Amino acid sequence: MDDQPRLMHAHAALGMSGHPGLSHEIFVCSDAHRGLVLCFRKHALNCHRMKPALFNVLCEIKEKTVLSIRGAQEEEPPDAQLMRLDNMLLAEGVSGPEKGGGSAAAAAAAASAGVGPDNSAEHSDYRAKLTQIRGIYHTELEKYEQACNEFTTHVMNLLREQSRTRPISPKEIERMVGIIHRKFSSIQMQLKQSTCEAVMILRSRFLDARRKRRNFNKQATEILNEYFYSHLSNPYPSEEAKEELGKKCSITVSQVSNWFGNKRIRYKKNIGKFQEEANMYAAKTAVSAASVSAHGSQANSPSTPNSAGSAGSFNMSNSGDLFMSVQSLNGDSYQSSQVGANVQSQVDTLRHVISQTGGYSDGLAANQMYSPQGINANGGWQDPTTPSSVTSPTEGPGSVHSDTSN
DNA sequence: TGGGATGATTGGAT
């Protein structure tokens, strides 16, 4: 019987062979139910991050299926689990009404997977794959049904022939037909199950962003860093700021949020490590501030935070942070009266930054002196609950004067 | 190839 090879072919056609650590199992699992167990174990490892509900359903289905297959298929095939498989395939847009509905369901699935409407290329890829799976599923299903019918009639004919030589009761025929049907339905179940798996893998592969994490490009990182260090006193960009940053960096708002979340944590955890970076961006900020002021016109981009001076939002924290990083470099008190100063004062500060950084080789001593503005005794920024947003008013000179001044 | 860097996710707290 060529059912197994057929199933195997289906798996191969699903294009899953590239999936890390799964290709082998996929092929194995088409071989026998024992393979299914192996396959699932591996699959579970790889997909433990898939949508919990979906994953649980799959777990349950698989467990039961494996058990029932193990039980020599005598147990009546649980309609419930078949139904669940069907439901799942339906929900995933595989066994849906038509192609249009299928892709819609795929889009819905993609959306529910937490992937924004952005990367449409990825989505079309995903949809294409899903359509492929869908097609294979349907043709295979049809083939199985056809094969089942053919085999049944074949056996019936055989029995009829045999009935000439020995008495064959209708019950026996019925029994044989029942066995055949059960056999085929169990194969069908495997197909459905494998299809479910394929969809799960597809999802985890295409929709689990973590799996295909890419570092942001240099420019994006620079923009984000610039913003972060120029708002060090309160690095909580408002929604609008996030949107703008996202646009500038060609990333989503949630990616911006993630980035800031990570940055805050990591900065706080190891301030010393980031000091050099902080100084660098402080200098950069001052440079762009200088150029902006020189041009007399200001852009509204958040990537050039100094420009925010027009809104009076980030400007103060800007100079304050810059001031802090200069302070941190030498530990000298540095005219704290300038907190919240204008762009011109930043340019002045820049001179100091540059001169200081020039002689900054070791960094250790400076690290110890470094006391980042905005981070309070609890290790948090002053007011994380009020997203810097438009009200940068960096908590006034009081908070900025900080510690190193004595 | 190992380990650090980094983007994403999760669970709990507010």
Add this chain to the structure above:
DNA sequence: ATCCAATCATCCCA
């Protein structure tokens, strides 16, 4: 809803 902290998964470089 947002943030933090821990953690995971992947990237990337020495």
